[in-house]
Amino acid sequence: MTDAPRIPAVPTPHAHPADLTRATLAVTAGRPPRVQGSPVNPPVVLSSTYVSAGVPALGEKLYTRMDTETWGPFEEAVAALEGASEPGVVFSSGMAAIASVLAMVPDGGKIVVPRHAYQVTLGFVDDMALRHRVTVVRVDVAETEAAVAAMRGADLVWIESPTNPMLEVADLPVLIDAAHRAGALVAVDNTFATPLVQRPLEMGADIVVHSATKYLAGHSDVVLGITVTSSAHLNATILAYRTLHGAIAGPWEVWLALRGLRTLALRVERAQASAAELARRLAAHPGVEQVRHPSLPEDPGHEVASRTMDGYGAIIGLRPRGGAAAADAVVAALALWTPATSLGGVESTLERRRRFATESPTVPEDLLRLSVGIEDVEDLWADLDQALSRG
Numbered sequence: 133m134t135d136a137p138r139i140p141a142v143p144t145p146h147a148h149p150a151d152l153t154r155a156t157l158a159v160t161a162g163r164p165p166r167v168q169g170s171p172v173n174p175p176v177v178l179s180s181t182y183v184s185a186g187v188p189a190l191g192e193k194l195y196t197r198m199d200t201e202t203w204g205p206f207e208e209a210v211a212a213l214e215g216a217s218e219p220g221v222v223f224s225s226g227m228a229a230i231a232s233v234l235a236m237v238p239d240g241g242k243i244v245v246p247r248h249a250y251q252v253t254l255g256f257v258d259d260m261a262l263r264h265r266v267t268v269v270r271v272d273v274a275e276t277e278a279a280v281a282a283m284r285g286a287d288l289v290w291i292e293s294p295t296n297p298m299l300e301v302a303d304l305p306v307l308i309d310a311a312h313r314a315g316a317l318v319a320v321d322n323t324f325a326t327p328l329v330q331r332p333l334e335m336g337a338d339i340v341v342h343s344a345t346k347y348l349a350g351h352s353d354v355v356l357g358i359t360v361t362s363s364a365h366l367n368a369t370i371l372a373y374r375t376l377h378g379a380i381a382g383p384w385e386v387w388l389a390l391r392g393l394r395t396l397a398l399r400v401e402r403a404q405a406s407a408a409e410l411a412r413r414l415a416a417h418p419g420v421e422q423v424r425h426p427s428l429p430e431d432p433g434h435e436v437a438s439r440t441m442d443g444y445g446a447i448i449g450l451r452p453r454g455g456a457a458a459a460d461a462v463v464a465a466l467a468l469w470t471p472a473t474s475l476g477g478v479e480s481t482l483e484r485r486r487r488f489a490t491e492s493p494t495v496p497e498d499l500l501r502l503s504v505g506i507e508d509v510e511d512l513w514a515d516l517d518q519a520l521s522r523g
């Protein structure tokens with residue numbers, strides 16, 4: 133089978149005026165052509181194969197593992213939001229998207245990763261190191277000088293910012309520039325911030341990845357990932373990987389993600405405003421040992437986030453007074469907040485991350501990661517307040 137070059141599944145419908153805001157692009161990008169009688173939303177195409185006799189023409193669809201119409205609009209829309217010149221490449225999960233980037237590191241290569249990051253990303257690179265495929269160096273992304281020093285000889289600098297679950301904020305422009313001077317490729321996991329709040333490609337990053345499971349889709353109903361780059365060469369490499377490895381997304385999931393993306397701006401604006409308000413109140417609560425949210429002036433990430441981001445995101449780190457048992461008791465006492473892993477849905481969720489043996493041992497045992505949703509902030513506060521006041 134030929135690895136046919138890809139063309140956008142739905143041709144760019146109408147040129148986007150250059151000055152559209154991202155809030156508008158989330159609504160307009162990836163629409164079908166604006167012509168009489170065409171649907172407003174892209175159709176879901178359910179077909180594993182395409183009519184094809186002889187040698188397929190360039191860009192012609194052939195087989196759904198290679199390309200299918202329902203991917204293109206979502207890939208186009210996320211690329212528009214991230215400011216990429218190439219369409220995104222959607223995968224069956226965030227981890228599949230991450231794997232496609234990690235696969236680019238040559239045998240014997242070196243990867244620099246945050247000491248705190250999504251635990252499965254760290255598990256993945258550790259597994260590569262165990263098999264002697266690469267060496268891995270962990271850095272505190274908030275310690276710029278030490279992170280830069282660790283980049284010598286690196287092939288890939290992997291950045292997550294704010295980090296999961298510690299909410300450390302990386303000085304992206306400085307780290308990206310240093311990584312390039314060290315000759316490394318830079319990939320940024322932008323899942324926590326979303327392109328509304330942080331745009332790593334504009335700061336020079338080579339690749340952005342998302343767990344689209346989280347804010348992009350936004351309703352805790354699909355598992356998906358996507359990569360975005362402005363490099364035609366890197367995009368072709370990622371596309372070839374997807375075709376070879378086959379971690380493709382189902383059409384329904386991608387359609388749902390595009391539907392969710394339409395309200396990204398509303399959801400993120402509401403959730404991050406509520407998160408900032410809740411963080412402010414939590415910081416003054418007698419049942420609280422420590423709160424982390426970059427919006428707080430006293431937060432270690434506040435200065436960098438204010439300089440490099442367009443907001444502070446909607447994830448809060450919370451350490452209730454009394455240690456891990458007290459943290460578990462807070463989770464159990466909540467009635468509105470849902471105890472669950474994952475994040476970025478319309479509903480507020482939380483979890484104690486160290487309940488997983490695989491979470492980094494430098495994450496405090498009592499740290500609760502809160503994902504603030506779009507419910508009324510007063511309802512969210514009342515629930516948190518009563519749960520924290522029991523002890």
Ligand SMILES: Cc1ncc(COP(=O)(O)O)c(C=O)c1O
Nearest residue numbers: 225226227250296323343345356
């Ligand atoms: C920051 C971050 N990146 C990547 C992933 C992996 O995404 P997925 O679960 O869609 O494979 C997650 C999942 O929680 C995450 O939090």
